[in-house]
Amino acid sequence: MGAFDGGEITSDAGGLLLREVAGRLNLFERMAACFEDRRNRKQVTHALPDLLAQRVIAMALGYEDLNDHDRMRHDPLLKVTAAARPLVPGGAPLPALAGSSTLGRLERRFEEADRRYHKFTAQPSRLQDLYVELFTGSYATAPER
Numbered sequence: 001m002g003a004f005d006g007g008e009i010t011s012d013a014g015g016l017l018l019r020e021v022a023g024r025l026n027l028f029e030r031m032a033a034c035f036e037d038r039r040n041r042k043q044v045t046h047a048l049p050d051l052l053a054q055r056v057i058a059m060a061l062g063y064e065d066l067n068d069h070d071r072m073r074h075d076p077l078l079k080v081t082a083a084a085r086p087l088v089p090g091g092a093p094l095p096a097l098a099g100s101s102t103l104g105r106l107e108r109r110f111e112e113a114d115r116r117y118h119k120f121t122a123q124p125s126r127l128q129d130l131y132v133e134l135f136t137g138s139y140a141t142a143p144e145r
Helices: 014-025 027-032 048-060 068-072 076-082 100-107 124-137
Strands: 035-037 120-122
Touching: 014 027, 014 048, 014 076, 027 035, 027 048, 027 124, 048 068, 048 076, 048 100, 068 100
Parallel strands: none
Antiparallel strands: 035 120
16 A cells, blocks of 8 residues: 655755755854854753754745744754754664754843853854855955945
């Protein structure tokens, strides 16, 4: 008998292209360098570049709400596109991605009273510099005005 339940399929295969382009640019590692990460390294489950990859790729695929990640953290394709390690046929399955509460810490505004729980701080000037580097690096020669 045939099974027509669809199994594990996706309509988000464009995420693979996004991951390849980001990998060639070393984008998520470069973005992570623009953040201060004050987490205890011994308790870290999801590396900062992986959190950024998960959030950015999910937003590009149309999953802009943080609560989408509570469901999408188990999505096979998103796990492949945001994973630090590649999926190996016959190897161990990729672990679940971060949930909305973990990703929400990336987007919280820093308030001194909340410093104990606020573990990530973006450095806006460094992010701006990165955007300029990415733009100018996309040209073989400097663009004319």
